[in-house]
Amino acid sequence: MRLTDVNKAPVEPHITECISRNQETFRCWWSPGSFHNLSSPGALRVFYLKKVLPTSEWIECPEYIYSNRECFFDVNHTSIWVPYCLQLRSQNHTYFNEDDCFTVENIVRPDPPVSSNWTLLEISPSGLSYDVMVNWEPPPSADVEMGWMRIEYEIQYRERNTTNWEALEIQPHTQQTIYGLHIGEEYEVHIRCRMQAFTKFGEFSDSIFIQVTEIPSKESTFPLTLVLLFGIVGILIIIMLIVVSQQHRLTLILLPPVPAPKIKGIDPELLKKGKLDELNFILSGGGMGGLPTYSQDYYEGEPWVEFIEIVAEDADTGEKDNQGSDTQRLLSQGISHHMNISFPDDDSGRASCYNPDLPDQDTLMLMATLLPGQPEDREASFNVVERAPAPERGERPLVQTQTGGPQTWVNTDFYAQVSNVMPSGGVVLSPGQQLRVQESTLATEEKTQKKEKKHKWSEDTEDNKQKELQFQLLVVDPEGSGYTTESNAWRISPPPSSPMPGEGYQPIHPQPVETKPAATAEDNQSPYILPDSPQSQFFAPVADYTVVQEVDSQHSLLLNPPPCQSPPPCLPEHPLKAIPAMPVGYITPELLGNLSP
Amino acid sequence: MPGNIRSVSFVVLVCLLFCSRLTSVGATPICTNAHAGCHVLSLSNLFDRVIQHSARMHGISNDLHSEFEQYFLPSRNQIGRVSRNCHTSTILTPNGKENAQKMAREELTEVILKLLVAWRDPLWHFHHSMAHYDDFNNFSSNKALEMSDMVHELRKGVEKVAEKMQVLGITSNTVNSLTSPEALLPSESAEWRLMKDYDLLYCFRRDSNKVQNYLKILKCRIVPEHGC
Secondary structure, eight states: OOOOOTTSSOOOOEEEEEEBSSSSOEEEEEEOTTOGGGOSTTTSEEEEEETTSSSOOEEEOSOEETTTTEEEEOGGGOOTTSEEEEEEEOSSOEEEOGGGOEEGGGGBOOOOOEEEEEEEEEEOTTSSEEEEEEEEEOOTTSOTTTTSOOEEEEEEEEETTOSOOEEOOOBSSSEEEEEEEETTOEEEEEEEEEETTOOOBOOOOOOEEEEOOOOOOOOTHHHHHHHHHHHHHHHHHHHHHHHHHTHHHHHHHHSOOOOOOOBTTBOGGGGSTTOHHHHHHHHTTTTGGGHHHHHHHHTTTOTTOOOOOEEOOOOOOSTTTTTOSHHHHHHSSOGGGSOEEOOOSSSTTHHHHOOTTSOHHHHHHHHHHHSOOOOOOTTSOOOOOOSSOOOOTTHHHHHHHTTSSOOOOOOOOSSOEEEEEOTTSOEEEEOBOHHHHHHHHHHHHHHHHHTTSOOOOOOOOHHHHHHHHHHHTOOOOOOTTTOOOHHHHTTSOOOOSSOOGGGGGOOOOHHHHHHOHHHHHHOSSOOOOOOOOOOOSOOOOOOBOOOEEEEOTTSOEEEOOOOOSSTTTOOSOOSSOOOOOOSTTOOOHHHHHHHOO | OHHHHHHHHHHHHHHHHHHHHHHHHHTOOOOSSOOTTOOOOOHHHHHHHHHHHHHHHHHHHHHHHHHHHHHHOOSSOOGGGOOSOOGGGGSOOOOSHHHHHHSOHHHHHHHHHHHHHHTHHHHHHHHHHHTTOSSSOHHHHHHHHHHHHHHHHHHHHHHHHHHHHHHHTSSOTTOGGGGOGGGGSOTTGGGGGGSOHHHHHHHHHHHHHHHHHHHHHHHHHHOOSSOO
């Protein structure tokens, strides 16, 4: 509809509007404009053009309704998707505006929907607002069933006597929910429609009025839920109280404590890394006087802890003053003036013995403390625990000097099996096995040979240390029969190159070294040599475990030779003692007493 | 290195598997018989999808058309200025409700397909010519692309519907021209190249409305259960 100002330039007769309601017919209205003389019926005629074909002509309006100044196009004269143009003709003039061309689908304004009603959906629990569902029917003029028209609807509502309408989203269904209306207020609702994907809306429907007054009813289930809720909360509180009051017992039941290594008198903190100096100090007797004092304090309330008790007896260290350490006392002869080491039968103590993280020195110290005293024969030099595997050539000669020394060497491994516990408190360790001894023997022999060569390999690995350590504790028995063949030698991986720090107590017989250099020359791969049958003192086969005789001032372990397992290979000329044949690896208490000088 | 090769080959294998899965899912065939593992769509369902698609297509064409009008020809109603008829004017389409009702289902389906086929190329070119309009923002250019795609997909959808109808015996088997709708195109199909972009949009808007309408009529005639 064009807005024209009548006072301005004269307005031509024009078509005011064309509307279709159902996309099957349409009607157009015209106005004479300012030309009032043309307002009489018949003065102006309407012609239309359907641009169907390239050639088309103007046809007069099929049906006039002069009272409305309306031209009605019925079904026969209406074509959709075809451009129409309309013009007005007076007797001598034609008024045509190109803006008056259109296609019918673009001028469709559907009729409003009918039969709208509403139903109450629900009221909020607070009783202040409610939701409503509004239903309606599509306009009867629009043929929706056939699918000829696809209509979408828009609902608008407002509170009575207000001016602003609230519009909801346009959607194609014939029902919609209005949420959040207030109790007690009266609302006015009306609906309008339009074609889908087009823009022109039809008229609004008649308004319907919605009002809901207060509903005083209370639901019976409400108190029930309340009761349930309070009950649950109360139960939870009671449970929490129980848990809090019985906390300790519950933690005992649910989370039983894990036993940790505990040595009576020694703070487990010391067993951690980096604190072994203190531990050494304690074990070596620095805290001897104070050891018992720890025991009770730390573990008072813990019944599951049993200790390895190190009880210091009469310190008869007259002869051993130069050593002055507990280990000496431990290992010195005469169980009487040695410390008692009791092994309670539980787990708590053993873990601390077996600690591969500890440096060699300290583990050996521990070992030393746990072993019964042995005849001290310190002519052999023990160099158990030198820290760095730095080559100490100075020790080498010691090895060689040991050949003539008293043969207190006993082959053993780093770990000794406790075979017996003496009534006096000493511990008897079983000697090592023969095979292992021989292997280590070979290895040690190789090492001595290496001393002539350059020390190419000086890898400072942990493995090296370990292996060295093993070798350190071995006493070479350079007896021909006792040695294994090359095949046995293979069992040990190439030993570390650097000379053993603990070489001191390895009574490697130098003779095999000199007598059989050819052996090594033959087979470069095997670092082991087969020593000749040397003239060394004893050939006793060595079991896995043996007895530590003594610990000398330099903290080297003096090891017992193993007892002879079979009479023939057994060398009776033991400088110390002739150990009679006995069950493998075990020494009876009487023998032990015999061993001490 | 062998670890890398292995992992790469594994990834490639997985990708291939997935890709084959995806492509197979995208081209889910309509099962004529209710085979196991075959997702059978009812005709009503198919119709609904296709109609929704066409409605969306019409909406986009409407938006594009009004945007075009705003940008380039803001002054007046341009219907009268359509100098040429649309290139699809040669296709005989029912122009009223009664005509549409009287038309047979097969014919109606055929008309729809003709229309869709006729618009495939012009829309594609239109989309490309959109790039020349600097003023026309990217949003509109995306719409043009979308429109072009939609025509393509809608055509496939309608073809499926036609198949289904044939299988169900709703339509007779005389519609073998459906297999090659390109043959239905008039030979002087290059006419659309002469149309200006605005005219093209106007014509397509009209034709998309036709397609939507015809589809709805078909549906309400054949499967009037839901939403008619």
